[in-house]
């Protein structure tokens with residue numbers, strides 16, 4: 001509808017320079033959803049092609065609708081707006097609680113939010129910096145889809161802390177627009193930067209001289225087990241101090257893990273800037289969403305919206321956190337008992353078992369399946385095995401560690 005590129009050039013020069021060719025082109029047209037929204041409240045609503053009773057209530061088929069009995073039929077059975085249900089977007093912004101950020105856009109899970117960012121900012125000329133090992137889907141989302149070069153640095157330094165110097169070297173090599181991916185609690189390491197590391201990390205990023213899109217992938221937000229962890233997203237601290245000439249901070253999070261709603265596919269994408277620049281970026285993200293999936297699953301959005309206003313939600317989340325904390329403690333002890341070398345983990349869902357240089361991660365993974373009926377993920381770049389302790393009952397964790405040791409230790 002409006003051309004958001006001139007707005008970004010004027011209001012957020014870094015964002016304007018960071019856009020890929022697709023990101024520059026992305027514009028919400030005055031299409032059917034927009035024309036229909038303009039006609040909201042009309043006596044005769046003959047705009048969007050939804051099957052209704054005639055007064056805006058969906059004409060549902062009970063064989064389907066009876067399975068969603070607790071949800072408002074208008075929210076659950078009609079198309080959600082392109083950027084998501086407005087009350088859900090507002091409720092999530094309140095939950096994020098970072099002043100001056102955009103209204104979140106609802107995405108079909110977090111992978112989708114990341115892929116929108118990749119579309120907006122990723123291209124062969126704009127590399128992506130990230131710590132290795134990393135979640136494998138970043139390769140698919142950025143390198144495969146957009147041709148962005150992934151420039152990694154080793155996650156841990158020689159003393160097994162977060163490798164700030166490695167990141168600094170990668171940033172120093174950049175001469176133009178690029179993205180930086182931050183994922184804490186991390187998949188696959190299970191590591192969150194400590195408070196002290198976070199302070200240095202924030203200063204390093206703020207001092208970067210070229211346009212940088214910092215992407216906070218907060219998939220495992222809230223799952224902190226060690227008091228030393230920087231126990232919140234870096235998004236808030238970075239967004240508060242970002243210079244619009246150089247830095248755009250983006251946040252991807254969602255219901256997948258925070259509300260244990262893996263199949264629901266409700267994620268959120270938020271930009272660390274409000275006002276006209278934030279709206280322009282949300283418009284561009286919405287244009288990409290309209291051109292791919294068109295609209296995010298409405299019943300799942302309605303369910304998340306209902307959950308966010310349920311007074312029992314915080315205690316239910318605490319309960320899940322308690323279960324995971326006990327599994328984390330049990331794994332920490334069991335690894336010691338079995339003499340397994342784990343890389344530092346203090347948060348999230350995973351731990352990495354470090355293998356010896358003469359061991360092959362994928363071969364050991366296959367042997368664990370065959371000989372110990374145990375499934376783990378091979379992480380060859382770190383010569384390690386990723387153990388998802390979030391999926392193992394606390395009482396079975398000593399047995400899990402014993403099975404790992406039977407193959408890893410000899």
Ligand SMILES: Cc1ncc(COP(=O)(O)O)c(C=O)c1O
Nearest residue numbers: 109110111135183187217219256
């Ligand atoms: C680091 C990280 N980011 C994003 C995602 C994607 O989440 P979703 O299932 O909502 O697409 C995952 C899922 O495993 C993840 O580990």
